[in-house]
Amino acid sequence: MSVVRAENIRFVYGGGTSFEKTALDDVNFEIEEGEFVGIIGHTGSGKSTLVQLLNGLIRPTEGKIYINGKDIWEEPKKIREVRFKVGMVFQYPEYQLFEETVYKDISFGPKNMGLEQDEIDKRVRSAAEFTGLREDQLESSPFELSGGEKRRAAIAGVIAMDPDVLILDEPTAGLDPLGRDALLSQIVDYHKVRKNTVLLVSHSMEDIARIADRILVMSKGKKWMLDTTHNVFSRGKELENIGLRVPQITKIMMMLRQKGINVDPTVLTVEQGFNEIVNYLS
Amino acid sequence: MEEFIEVKDVYFQYEGTEGEDSSAFALNGVNMTINKGEFVAIVGHNGSGKSTLAKHFNSIYLPTTGDIFVDGINTKDDDRLFEIRKKVGLVLQNPDNQIVAGIVEEDVAFGCENIGIPSKEIRIRVDNALKAVDMYDYRTHSPDKLSGGQKQRIAIAGIIAMEPECIVLDEPTAMLDPQGRDEVIHTITELNRNMGITIILITHYMEEAVLADRVIVMDSGNVLTSGTPKEVFAQVELLKQRRLDVPQATELIYKLAGCGFELPKCVLNEEECVQALIKYCSLQKKNG
Ligand SMILES: Nc1ncnc2c1ncn2[C@@H]1O[C@H](COP(=O)(O)OP(=O)(O)OP(=O)(O)O)[C@@H](O)[C@H]1O
Ligand SMILES: Nc1ncnc2c1ncn2[C@@H]1O[C@H](COP(=O)(O)OP(=O)(O)OP(=O)(O)O)[C@@H](O)[C@H]1O
Ligand SMILES: [Mg+2]
Ligand SMILES: [Mg+2]
Numbered sequence: 001m002s003v004v005r006a007e008n009i010r011f012v013y014g015g016g017t018s019f020e021k022t023a024l025d026d027v028n029f030e031i032e033e034g035e036f037v038g039i040i041g042h043t044g045s046g047k048s049t050l051v052q053l054l055n056g057l058i059r060p061t062e063g064k065i066y067i068n069g070k071d072i073w074e075e076p077k078k079i080r081e082v083r084f085k086v087g088m089v090f091q092y093p094e095y096q097l098f099e100e101t102v103y104k105d106i107s108f109g110p111k112n113m114g115l116e117q118d119e120i121d122k123r124v125r126s127a128a129e130f131t132g133l134r135e136d137q138l139e140s141s142p143f144e145l146s147g148g149e150k151r152r153a154a155i156a157g158v159i160a161m162d163p164d165v166l167i168l169d170e171p172t173a174g175l176d177p178l179g180r181d182a183l184l185s186q187i188v189d190y191h192k193v194r195k196n197t198v199l200l201v202s203h204s205m206e207d208i209a210r211i212a213d214r215i216l217v218m219s220k221g222k223k224w225m226l227d228t229t230h231n232v233f234s235r236g237k238e239l240e241n242i243g244l245r246v247p248q249i250t251k252i253m254m255m256l257r258q259k260g261i262n263v264d265p266t267v268l269t270v271e272q273g274f275n276e277i278v279n280y281l282s
Numbered sequence: 283m284e285e286f287i288e289v290k291d292v293y294f295q296y297e298g299t300e301g302e303d304s305s306a307f308a309l310n311g312v313n314m315t316i317n318k319g320e321f322v323a324i325v326g327h328n329g330s331g332k333s334t335l336a337k338h339f340n341s342i343y344l345p346t347t348g349d350i351f352v353d354g355i356n357t358k359d360d361d362r363l364f365e366i367r368k369k370v371g372l373v374l375q376n377p378d379n380q381i382v383a384g385i386v387e388e389d390v391a392f393g394c395e396n397i398g399i400p401s402k403e404i405r406i407r408v409d410n411a412l413k414a415v416d417m418y419d420y421r422t423h424s425p426d427k428l429s430g431g432q433k434q435r436i437a438i439a440g441i442i443a444m445e446p447e448c449i450v451l452d453e454p455t456a457m458l459d460p461q462g463r464d465e466v467i468h469t470i471t472e473l474n475r476n477m478g479i480t481i482i483l484i485t486h487y488m489e490e491a492v493l494a495d496r497v498i499v500m501d502s503g504n505v506l507t508s509g510t511p512k513e514v515f516a517q518v519e520l521l522k523q524r525r526l527d528v529p530q531a532t533e534l535i536y537k538l539a540g541c542g543f544e545l546p547k548c549v550l551n552e553e554e555c556v557q558a559l560i561k562y563c564s565l566q567k568k569n570g
Contacts, residue, residue, distance in 0.1 A: 013427065014427070019423070019424065019427065021427070040459075041459070042459040042461060042462065043429045043432055043457070043458055043459050043462050044428070044429035044432055045459075048429070091457075146328050146329040147328050147329070148328040148329075170457070173456045173457055174328075174375075174453060174486065175486070176326075176327045176328045176526065177486065177488070177526055177527030178327070178522075178525035178526070178527070179327075179328055179525065180486075203457070203459050203460065203463075205460060206530065243459045243460065243461035243462065244459060244460055244461070245460045245461070247530065248489065248529060248530040248531055248552055249530045249531075249534065251552050252530070252531060252534065252552045252555050252556060255553075255556045256556055256559060256560075259560055261559070261560070270530050270533050270534055270537070273530075273534055274534060274537050277534070277538060277559065278541065281543060281563075281566070
């Protein structure tokens with residue numbers, strides 16, 4: 001059974017007003033337990049709208065969302081429980097921090113879940129460690145943290161709820177390259193240990209290529225494709241037509257291939273490209 | 283070359299931060315010159331002082347000590363604030379903070395109104411600016427209902443419409459898709475080439491920094507190094523030590539060269555990378 005299933009999803013902002021805007025139209029897909037899925041698409045393609053639907057923050061205009069086989073809007077009163085199962089880090093999550101200390105911020109979710117004090121403490125500390133926050137930073141105010149550290153604190157707050165499905169909406173935008181790499185490897189490590197399902201929205205094709213098993217491609221409010229990372233990035237030309245592209249390393253290999261150099265054009269990382277070329281040259 | 287912005291020994295301490303040592307200062311003795319018509323990229327780790335410096339370029343912040351001159355005017359000269367703001371337009375890091383009006387075209391017009399452009403002229407400028415960022419179709423929409431990337435482009439249009447001599451863009455592409463990034467970069471290179479507008483681009487995308495005439499690397503409130511993209515991105519190890527990176531094309535050739543293959547010291551993009559590899563292969567063939 002799939003852990004996330006979207007069935008004929010349509011979502012309209014401002015329905016009935018003159019600003020009516022169909023953000024999603026006829027979207028269908030299934031995601032299996034333990035998958036790491038990347039979500040890409042041009043700006044305004046509906047990615048943030050889609051992930052907010054998955055965690056029950058907004059309700060589909062038409063269609064159904066199933067989590068672990070259950071229609072999440074079957075009992076609207078229990079929608080809060082969905083948010084514990086499907087944890088979400090929003091685009092610009094630093095604006096979600098509001099407590100006096102980082103510790104209190106991270107413990108906000110677990111507290112709401114009604115966990116025991118000991119369990120809360122354990123979770124806060126391990127979530128902080130996972131995201132690379134220092135022990136002493138737990139007692140500082142979230143407003144004294146740098147941009148990158150605020151981002152980590154927001155992610156820790158969601159990880160502390162230990163959701164079965166973890167959704168991150170552009171978690172690395174604005175981080176410096178090292179901060180970006182560190183955060184992504186922490187998410188990958190967490191995914192490996194916890195074996196949870198991860199959905200990651202990003203505009204960095206390079207990052208998505210490195211870490212996703214499959215990619216959901218959105219275009220103009222519709223699902224354009226859901227396939228393996230390898231298959232998605234072998235469609236370079238078509239991706240360009242919908243505002244996207246392949247990672248630079250993939251582009252380089254494709255260009256080499258066109259010039260008659262016999263290398264695999266579908267590599268996804270610099271490491272793989274390097275090995276291909278060394279093999280070819282030796 | 284004519285100097286446009288001169289930064290002389292600038293230190294800056296945020297109010298409320300204490301102490302005399304360097305960590306208390308967001309800017310730590312910065313010196314730099316930006317020439318008229320130049321396209322400069324500024325890169326650096328989170329918290330290195332890029333945004334703080336950017337806000338000095340049009341007098342939002344004034345140096346705690348040291349001076350900044352914009353086209354010869356000291357940014358501390360209160361009487362000439364208006365002139366400075368007309369010369370240097372700043373696109374802030376977070377577009378949400380700079381959206382002021384309820385309708386896109388009003389928002390784009392806001393800056394022009396502030397500097398006293400006649401309304402007929404504003405109409406033309408706003409339309410052109412919206413077309414330049416490909417948001418003309420959204421001119422009557424409400425900005426707070428746009429996606430992150432769309433808001434970013436509205437903010438840029440507002441500055442373009444003011445036709446400043448210099449545009450400072452603080453991570454304008456952080457929330458854009460690859461094509462949107464290309465469009466914004468294309469727009470600003472056109473403004474630079476065709477209209478001679480000085481461009482200062484702050485970015486974490488090294489693929490964008492390679493397009494500049496000059497790259498300045500900030501580190502802990504100071505200038506670590508600067509030079510042409512080739513000079514800066516040849517220093518792969520130094521950049522990685524300072525939390526930065528190089529484009530994938532640059533990294534690939536650097537790694538291959540490190541294994542003894544005879545390749546150029548630094549390539550900046552996929553074309554140069556492919557060219558270098560093909561040249562290497564044909565030389566190998568010739569030599570048997
Ligand atoms: N609150 C809202 N009211 C009305 N329209 C909205 C609202 N939020 C988003 N939209 C519109 O819905 C569409 C989808 O927006 P969404 O934020 O889901 O896109 P996205 O793919 O996340 O974009 P980005 O990559 O820029 O974050 C866009 O056309 C946007 O203008
Ligand atoms: N309003 C403020 N009050 C106090 N300290 C601040 C304030 N804004 C920034 N700082 C501090 O000043 C230093 C430089 O910050 P700045 O925002 O200029 O960095 P940046 O290079 O733009 O970083 P980023 O890449 O994250 O945008 C950091 O140590 C930061 O914590
Ligand atoms: Mg979004
Ligand atoms: Mg900044």
